[in-house]
Amino acid sequence: MKDIYKKTQNDITPKHLFYNRRKILKLGLALTAYVASNGITSAFAQEMFDRKINTLEEITNYNNFYEFGIDKTDPAKHAHKLTISPWSIEISGLVDNPGIYDFSEIVREMSIIQRTYSLRCVEGWSMLIPWNGFQLSELLNKLGVRDEARYISFETLLRPEEMHMQETNILNWPYREGLRLDEAMHPLTIMATGVYGEPLPKQNGAPLRLIVPWKYGFKSIKSITKISLQREEPVSSWNQQNPAEYGFYSNVNPTVHHPRWSQASERYIGGEGEGYLGNLFTKRYDTKLFNGYEEVAPLYEGMDLSRYY
């Protein structure tokens, strides 16, 4: 089975993959160029993405967005209730330009890029998703981060009328996440505003969500309404709910034991073949440290990753 994924250039690429391949190649080239110019070794080699990009149908019907239900099909059923226009984002804390900004006002100022990232869920599955959005660093540079700031925190919208699970106490709402400032400033960290070149579907966290590809999916908080720069390590919802299972860092790491799911490998959602039966066999692949994005390793130099999980 694995041989399929080790195709040489001479092998025939199915048509539907061909389009994806070209995109991947292009992206690979662009990023290699970028990384090369920055003098860091690249985890963006093309072979890293030598797998099917998930279809929009897969990306929009298999979501963890607990505000709309626990089952992965719930967000697709209930997220339509969410009002995303108007949408404002409150930026506060240690920044030169705090304030309440309109979403469109922010997006207009940013240079929109495309990134195809692997999204690795802590539940042991992953998808390859073509996001569009902007680098968080660009936004932070425009806002002017003060020297004392060490961390950034995010909050999802709190609106139980539209997000029915916020009426339960399965999590301490609103959903909160955070990063260390250097993680936030890393060029891989983006704020996604869309997939496949279209605005972000509601079940994927419209209109604005975080994507940190080297961390487990739950770090990539959806439907953000508040951003704050601060000195102290922020609260994150899953860490608060179950600290033994979910740490603040939550970097993808096959060697850090997780009490519920094996992190040594992951199933590629979407399957190996075509159609419904093709979806049935989702082959497991070895999970890589930092989800394969090795260039983030210097961020954690000298840290015991099994302690700061």
Added chain:
Amino acid sequence: MHKATKTLNIRSLFDLVRASVRRLRSWHIYVSLLVPLLFLTYDLLSGRLGVDPMRAIEKSLGVTAIYILILTLCITPFSVLTGINFIRFRRAFGLMSFFYIILHFSTWLLLDMQLRWVEIAESLTRKPFIVFGMMGFLLLIPLAATSNNYSMKRLGKYWQKLHKLIYVAIILGGIHYLMMEKTLQNDAIITFIIIIALISLRFFKIRKINWL
């Protein structure tokens, strides 16, 4: 007057049920308990299992197993309350539940873990969610193995004692279900409440309802 007619109707209704239950054979039970599997196969082939059919199948088989086990626990109180003898079908229910557990476990081993033995060993020893499920399964093996007439005769009074393990097994299964997701889910909580309620029934003396 009104009350009397009502009682009479229920009584005749139950006579009817009793008569049809008398005509039931074990194979009817075995075959009807294959219906969930039939539906699951249909759902798979018609693409109703969504983006990740493997997970849907794995979950569905597990939930079916636990609900057939719950039905198995219902049989004795139901028979005593209504006077309709269902007890001879207990074996069929128990074995069919075991059948679904084997399918559930095989799905996990083959399609989910894909025979990655190192991770399987790690899961079976260090992941409580898996450990509970596995212990429940292991406890049911001797019960399935001794469900035949020969073993019942051989074991005599010990057979009853041995088969009380079903209570432990179903609680373990219920916990396994509760721990499935990052948070508790309503379906699993309701299932667990049903299990606890059915087991608590054993502490009360149940009598046949007079008007039946």
